[in-house]
Amino acid sequence: MSERKTIYKVFFVWDFEKEEQWLNAMAMSGWILDKVGFCRYEFIPCQPGEYTVRLAMHERDEAYISFIQETGAEYIDRILSWHYYRCRTELGRFDIFSDIDSKIKHLNTIASVLSIIGTANLVIGLVNTFNPANVGWINLLCATLLMYALGRIHGKKEALEKDRLLLE
Numbered sequence: 001m002s003e004r005k006t007i008y009k010v011f012f013v014w015d016f017e018k019e020e021q022w023l024n025a026m027a028m029s030g031w032i033l034d035k036v037g038f039c040r041y042e043f044i045p046c047q048p049g050e051y052t053v054r055l056a057m058h059e060r061d062e063a064y065i066s067f068i069q070e071t072g073a074e075y076i077d078r079i080l081s082w083h084y085y086r087c088r089t090e091l092g093r094f095d096i097f098s099d100i101d102s103k104i105k106h107l108n109t110i111a112s113v114l115s116i117i118g119t120a121n122l123v124i125g126l127v128n129t130f131n132p133a134n135v136g137w138i139n140l141l142c143a144t145l146l147m148y149a150l151g152r153i154h155g156k157k158e159a160l161e162k163d164r165l166l167l168e
Contacts, residue, residue, distance in 0.1 A: 118147050
């Protein structure tokens with residue numbers, strides 16, 4: 001069996017860019033992502049800088065995955081709605097979101113998911129505050145964290161929209 005490295009690391013949804021940077025730093029040091037799980041990353045050896053890694057939140061769509069693969073990229077794995085791809089650097093620049101509008105659309109997708117889950121946690125938390133077991137605080141805490149994440153994503157989106165105005 002080939003050599004593998006497993007690293008457990010936590011990234012918050014608003015830090016997906018930092019996660020991607022870390023995965024690319026691992027690739028630059030000779031370890032390419034091969035499998036992903038909840039806070040778990042499995043790497044296999046590669047030539048330093050041989051690959052570029054990208055991630056994107058989107059629903060499971062075989063046509064989209066095929067489209068990405070037609071560019072020469074490989075589908076690695078997914079965790080919930082986050083999909084991970086890698087592409088050999090020799091094939092040139094690998095970007096899933098090549099312009100500001102596609103980046104904004106991606107942030108809107110993330111914001112939609114956060115809004116739905118955050119609202120559900122808020123409602124459940126409020127309903128459970130009247131429960132004798134008084135476990136509603138857990139959902140209210142989750143709702144607070146998700147709304148914070150939504151704010152961070154909104155800030156990134158506003159910065160991109162400001163950049164778009166400057167370029168027009």
